[in-house]
Amino acid sequence: MKLNQYAVYRVDQTSSGKDLWRLPYDMVQKKKLQIRIEFYRQQRIEKVSADDTAITIWNRRKDSFEVSDVLVLNKEGELTTYYISEDYLTPIEGFIRMNSSGALISMDTVDYHLENRKGSWMATDYIIIDGKQFFLLEHTEYRDKVPAVVLDAYGKIMADNVKNGFDDAVKQQIRDQIRPQEQTKLTPQKQQLQRLEIWQKYYQNGEWLRQAESGGEANYDMVDGRVNNLPKQPEKTKAKKRKKKESVIGKLHKKQIEIAIRSGKPIPKYLEQNRELNKR
Template identity: 45%
Template sequence: MKPALHQFALYQLKDLPENRLIRFRPYETLQKQNIQVRCENYEQKYIGQMGESDTPASIRKRFDEHPPRTFGGHSISVSDVLVLNHQGEVTSYYVEKDGFVVIAGFIRTGSSSALISFDTTDFHIEGKEGSWLAYDSIRIDGREFFLMEHTVYGAEAANVVLDEQGKLIVDDVFHGFDETVKAQIKAYLSPPGNTLPPERKEKPPLENWQKAYENGEYLRSAEITEEQNYNMIDGRMNNLPPKPRKIGKRISVLDRLHLKQAEIAEKTGRAAPQMAAEEDLERRRK
């Protein structure tokens, strides 16, 4: 699972003559003058991590009390913009004297292939009557989605949510980008069953002697009883010679014993250690 992303960025107006009319102006004043808050008029002064419970107010307070050493702008003031990214959901806040105003369309993808932008005013949706305009927008997981309003019926009709390509993502929207709509967008971005199963790591092939150690203490002990030498312990109890070996001038007594045990085991279907244990148990009963 990927770690949750909690990040914020602070934007302040560029030091240009054309920005003098909007610098330190309340958002309501800009609205009355039909001035849009556009990212191209700003420059990013700081970007950093934030806590999951951080809000624009807590970030502003932290900057006022303990500004970061790498921060090169002025104190957070009216007309600044704070952009918060909570797990891929991006929201832009225009800084007011007391509080913040959520603004749409500040951060955009800038894709040249996008059909929808925040300036779209006469868009026709397949299966819908009339034309639609972009009323609000939101960025989730790097994708921008637009809340579309009917140009004739306005608030009297349900809104819809489209992606940048004009694809219908959420229909019958009545309360903007509320939690239900956000959940539907996230479900669209991460459909169920789209995750790959974890890769299975195949064990490397084992040598016979390694298999013997993997078999456990009991099987190793049984093999030690059956095999001729310790160097024959390989996980297979099949190393008996075809006939007793001759060591010097004498025939190996152990070979004769093991061959006899193997012969009896083959006839009875019981291994030599098992036979010995049963015989010992029988003697104790007597």
């Protein structure tokens, strides 16, 4: 079962994005201000039903929103973001970006060359599904006159011959590749472990989806990589017998006895006593 939830972000007035505070979207565009997550702080995160949309959430909680807030909606693993003005919502892009290590594709990608295809390609749109970012690339010269292609951040083709952007058919093609049919054959226990591994990666990367685990925990401080705080199974380890270490003084006395024996000199009484004690 997928988690449906939304989060609200509010301008951090101590950040360099303080000029966004309570500005409607048309003024943001006029002033050419950037809307970036670094300029915001998360206010809350709540679960919603599968039937909820950004509009229904906004209408229901309108009194608690401020102009310039950003609403981030996670529906079945797909993220969408909206800038809140006084009486309307505006879909925005680029608020949340997944900065994957080793990624080849980003929204800044231009002059990209695809195998067995003529010309160069450029990123014109993106979508986030299940915590992964996918990019729509159009031909640099012909743009929408030729079909586009969708790649993941590492250059793998996720959907080809794309004519209508990220429509439902393209989204389904992406989902079919990131959640192959073999997954349905997994036992519920293995599926739970697989989901846990995914959320643990989000937690380590510090992305917004890290918060998703908190929706199933009693408190945010219980976001610890264990579903519903189940105790970890104790690891089986073989008991090892600790080897007694010889002291530095003992090694010194042993060396002094060896020297005395080699030189034919009598062993000092205190060393002889220590040797007898060590034999017991």
